[in-house]
Amino acid sequence: MAPEKHLAREQLPIPDVKHVGLTTYDAKDPNTSYPPIRELRPPKGAPNVLIVLIDDVGFGASSAFGGPCNTPVAERLAANGLKLNRFHTTALCSPTRQAMLTGRNHHSVGMGAITEMATSAPGNNSIRPKDKAPIAETLKLNGYSTAQFGKCHEVPGWEVTPVGPFHQWPTGSGFEHFYGFVGGEANQYYPGLYEGTTAVEPPKSPEEGYSLTEDLADRAITWVRQQKALMPDKPFFMYFAPGATHAPHQVSKEWSDKYRGRFDDGWDALRERTIEAQKKLGVVPQDAELTRRHDEIPAWDDMPDELKPVLARQMEIYAGFLEQTDHEIGRVVDAIDDLGFLDDTLIYYIIGDNGASAEGTLNGCFNEMTTLNGMPGIETPEFLLSKIDEFGTPTAYNHYAVGWAHGLCAPYQWTKQVASHWGGTRNGTIVHWPNGFADKGAVRSQFHHVIDVAPTILEAAGLPAPTSVNGIAQAPLEGVSMIDTLREAATPESHHVQYFEMMGNRGIYFQGWTAMTKHRTPWSADAPPPFDDDVWELYGPDDWTQSHNLVEQHPEKLAELQRLWLIEAVKYNVVPLDDRGFERINPDIAGRPQLIRGNTQLLFSGMRVSEWCVLTLKNKSYSVTANLVVPEGGANGVIITQGGSVGGWSLYAHDGKLKYCFNFFGIEHYITTADRPIPAGKHQVRMEFAYDGGGLAKGGDVTLYYDGEAVGTGRVEQTIPMGYSADEACDVGSDTGSPASPDYGPTGNRFTGEIEWVQLDIGEDNHDHLITAEDRYNLAMARQ
Incomplete structure (x- = not known):
C-alpha cells in the first residue's frame, strides 16, 4: 500500500486535495485517470481512545486506591496499566468536564463554576470560546468515530431546550453520537434522556429492572460493536460518563447488601483503615499522614446513636452504587476486548470529576430535595429510620452525610467544591494501553491535571494540535502531554504550575x-x-x-x-x-439570558421541558388551563405535570374526572377531585391555586373548573418553595419520569383524548420576593 500523502492536519477540516491533470472527454478514454477516493483516517498507529469519568468520587473510595468500595475492573486495568496518584481535577463537575474535553483551564473556557451559575464574565459565562475546540472535534476531523454516553453538564442553561441552539451539546462539540442526559444529575431509575438532541424514553421501567448505568453500557457496547464490525480499521473515541455516583445514590439491593455491616463503626474508623490500605498499595507514601478532621465535620462518636443505623445504610448504598458502576464499565471494556482491540485502546479511567460530595447535610437525607428546598427538618431521625429499607430504591432520592464524603476523600482535607485542598481535587486515575506503555501495575507520581488528557491523546495518535478549526484560529492547549511520564517512571515532572x-x-x-x-x-x-x-x-x-x-x-x-x-x-x-x-x-443580575419571561406560558402536547424552562409557580397563586377534546368513552391520563415522585404536581383525568395532585416530597399527596366526569367533546378545564401567602412553602385552596363552572374544591396544606426535582421535566400529555401522583404509574399514563394547548398563568399576589439568597443558591448547587 502506498504511503499516505501528507495531510495538512493542523488545519481542520483538512483541506480537500485538488486533482490537477489530464481531463478527457470520454471516461472510456485510456488516458482517463483519477486517484482513488481514500477514506480519512488518523496516522498509522493511532489508538482507539476510551475516557471513563465517574461522578463525585473521593480519592479514598475505590479499592484500586485503598478504599472500601470494590472496583475489580479498575483493579484489573491498573494491574495491566498504570495508576496515577497525583492527578487532579477542578473540584466541581462542569469545570472539570469542560477542562478535560478542551485541554484548557476551566476559566479559560468559560466554566468557572456550574452552568447554572454562569455570569457575563468571560471566565464564568459557560460559553466555550470558538478558538478552543474540544478534543472530540479534533479527533472527528482527523478520521475518528466519536461518541459520548452519559452525563453532559457543559451546555449553557438557557440552551437546554428543545429549540437549542445545539452547538454546545455533544453532537455540536465533535461527538457524532450522544445518548445520555444534559444536566448535573439524573435519577438512576427515571432519567431524562436524549439521543442526540431528541428527548427519548428509557427502554424499560424500574419494575422491569431498569438502571441508567446499565442502559448507558448497553448503548456503548452496541455502538462500539457496530463501529468495529463495519470499519475495523477506523479508530474510535468514546467518552463514557455515567451519572453515577452523583446523588441520588440509587442501586438495587443485590449490590448494596454486599456491604451490610461494613460501615457500622463510622467514618473516622473508615479513614484510618483507608490510609493503611493506601500505604500497602503504594498509592501514598509510607510516611503520609492522615489529615485531621476539621471541626465543621462531626465525629462519628458525636452522632446520635439512633441515627447511626441510617448513616451506615447510606454508606452501604453508596458502596454498592460505585461497585455497580465499575461493573458496567467492565462490560464496556470487555466488549472492546472481545472485539480484539483492547490492547490498542488508550483508556483513561478517571475515578471522580472531583472529590466526594459533601452536599448531603450532616445527617444525610432520604429525599435530597427536602434539604435543597431549605426544609431538612422534615426528615427527622424517626422519619429516616422508617425509610431505612427504601434507601437506594426508586422511591428514594437519597444522599449520604458529610462525614462519609470526608471519609471517602482520605487521607486528604475537605471534599468536593473545595478547590484549595487535595480532598476536592485529587482523583485516582488509571491509564491502560498495553501497546503503548511497557510498565504494568506501576504507579506514576508526577503531578498532572485533567487539562493534560487532551494533549496526551493527540500525541498518542500522532496528531498535531490544530492551528485552525472550522475557520477559527485556535489558541494553544494549556495542558501538557503525559506520554513521557507514562512511558518512563523517571521522567521529570512537566506540569510545573497549576x-x-x-x-x-x-x-x-x-x-x-x-x-x-x-x-x-x-x-x-x-x-x-x-x-x-x-x-x-x-x-x-x-x-x-x-x-x-x-x-x-x-x-x-x-x-x-x-x-x-x-x-x-x-x-x-x-x-x-x-x-x-x-x-x-x-x-x-448575573447577566446571562433567561428563557421564560412574563406571567403567561403556552405549552403543547408532547412537550417535555426542564424545570428551568417553565414559569415559576412556587410561593404564589396561579392557574393551569387546558383545551381538551374528550373521547366518547371518557378521558384518562396526564394533561400536564411537573416534577415526579420526589415532589411536584399533576393535573390529570382519572376515572374520567379531572384531578389535581400536589406531591409534597413524596410524604403527602394533596388531591382535589372534580365531582363529575369531564363530558365528551371539546371542553376547557382549569385549575386555580389561591396561595395563602405569608411566607415560603405555605398552602392554598384549589378549585377545578369545566368550561368556567366550578366542579371541585380542595386544599394543599404545604407546598415546595424552591424546586420540585433536580432532573424531572414538565410534561404535557403524559408523565415521562417518575409519577407525580399515586393515581397512575410510570407507564401507561398518556392522556387518552386530545390536548389542544395548556396555558400557565401567574396570579397577581407575587410572593417571590420572600425567597432568600441562600434558598436559590442551595438549589442551584444541587444540580451540579
Whole structure:
C-alpha cells in the first residue's frame, strides 16, 4: 500500500486535495485517470481512545486506591496499566468536564463554576470560546468515530431546550453520537434522556429492572460493536460518563447488601483503615499522614446513636452504587476486548470529576430535595429510620452525610467544591494501553491535571494540535502531554504550575509547593468572609497530604506563591473572583439570558421541558388551563405535570374526572377531585391555586373548573418553595419520569383524548420576593 500523502492536519477540516491533470472527454478514454477516493483516517498507529469519568468520587473510595468500595475492573486495568496518584481535577463537575474535553483551564473556557451559575464574565459565562475546540472535534476531523454516553453538564442553561441552539451539546462539540442526559444529575431509575438532541424514553421501567448505568453500557457496547464490525480499521473515541455516583445514590439491593455491616463503626474508623490500605498499595507514601478532621465535620462518636443505623445504610448504598458502576464499565471494556482491540485502546479511567460530595447535610437525607428546598427538618431521625429499607430504591432520592464524603476523600482535607485542598481535587486515575506503555501495575507520581488528557491523546495518535478549526484560529492547549511520564517512571515532572479556584476556594501548585485558602464550606449557609480576610496555608514538597502548615516558617515562599496565583488568575480569566450566591442564580443580575419571561406560558402536547424552562409557580397563586377534546368513552391520563415522585404536581383525568395532585416530597399527596366526569367533546378545564401567602412553602385552596363552572374544591396544606426535582421535566400529555401522583404509574399514563394547548398563568399576589439568597443558591448547587 502506498504511503499516505501528507495531510495538512493542523488545519481542520483538512483541506480537500485538488486533482490537477489530464481531463478527457470520454471516461472510456485510456488516458482517463483519477486517484482513488481514500477514506480519512488518523496516522498509522493511532489508538482507539476510551475516557471513563465517574461522578463525585473521593480519592479514598475505590479499592484500586485503598478504599472500601470494590472496583475489580479498575483493579484489573491498573494491574495491566498504570495508576496515577497525583492527578487532579477542578473540584466541581462542569469545570472539570469542560477542562478535560478542551485541554484548557476551566476559566479559560468559560466554566468557572456550574452552568447554572454562569455570569457575563468571560471566565464564568459557560460559553466555550470558538478558538478552543474540544478534543472530540479534533479527533472527528482527523478520521475518528466519536461518541459520548452519559452525563453532559457543559451546555449553557438557557440552551437546554428543545429549540437549542445545539452547538454546545455533544453532537455540536465533535461527538457524532450522544445518548445520555444534559444536566448535573439524573435519577438512576427515571432519567431524562436524549439521543442526540431528541428527548427519548428509557427502554424499560424500574419494575422491569431498569438502571441508567446499565442502559448507558448497553448503548456503548452496541455502538462500539457496530463501529468495529463495519470499519475495523477506523479508530474510535468514546467518552463514557455515567451519572453515577452523583446523588441520588440509587442501586438495587443485590449490590448494596454486599456491604451490610461494613460501615457500622463510622467514618473516622473508615479513614484510618483507608490510609493503611493506601500505604500497602503504594498509592501514598509510607510516611503520609492522615489529615485531621476539621471541626465543621462531626465525629462519628458525636452522632446520635439512633441515627447511626441510617448513616451506615447510606454508606452501604453508596458502596454498592460505585461497585455497580465499575461493573458496567467492565462490560464496556470487555466488549472492546472481545472485539480484539483492547490492547490498542488508550483508556483513561478517571475515578471522580472531583472529590466526594459533601452536599448531603450532616445527617444525610432520604429525599435530597427536602434539604435543597431549605426544609431538612422534615426528615427527622424517626422519619429516616422508617425509610431505612427504601434507601437506594426508586422511591428514594437519597444522599449520604458529610462525614462519609470526608471519609471517602482520605487521607486528604475537605471534599468536593473545595478547590484549595487535595480532598476536592485529587482523583485516582488509571491509564491502560498495553501497546503503548511497557510498565504494568506501576504507579506514576508526577503531578498532572485533567487539562493534560487532551494533549496526551493527540500525541498518542500522532496528531498535531490544530492551528485552525472550522475557520477559527485556535489558541494553544494549556495542558501538557503525559506520554513521557507514562512511558518512563523517571521522567521529570512537566506540569510545573497549576492554579485552583472554585467560588473563592483557591490554591496554587508550583514545583511541589502548594499554597491555598479555603474561602467557604460547601454545606454551610454562612456568608463567606471578604477575600482579603482569607487565611492562606503553605505546604512543602514532602508533605503528601497537606498536613503541616509552613506559613510561619516560610512567609517569603507563601508571598511568592500568592503572587504566582494572581498572575495565573489574570492569565486564565479567574478574576474577578466571584463567591456570590443568589446574585449568580438570578439571570437578571448575573447577566446571562433567561428563557421564560412574563406571567403567561403556552405549552403543547408532547412537550417535555426542564424545570428551568417553565414559569415559576412556587410561593404564589396561579392557574393551569387546558383545551381538551374528550373521547366518547371518557378521558384518562396526564394533561400536564411537573416534577415526579420526589415532589411536584399533576393535573390529570382519572376515572374520567379531572384531578389535581400536589406531591409534597413524596410524604403527602394533596388531591382535589372534580365531582363529575369531564363530558365528551371539546371542553376547557382549569385549575386555580389561591396561595395563602405569608411566607415560603405555605398552602392554598384549589378549585377545578369545566368550561368556567366550578366542579371541585380542595386544599394543599404545604407546598415546595424552591424546586420540585433536580432532573424531572414538565410534561404535557403524559408523565415521562417518575409519577407525580399515586393515581397512575410510570407507564401507561398518556392522556387518552386530545390536548389542544395548556396555558400557565401567574396570579397577581407575587410572593417571590420572600425567597432568600441562600434558598436559590442551595438549589442551584444541587444540580451540579
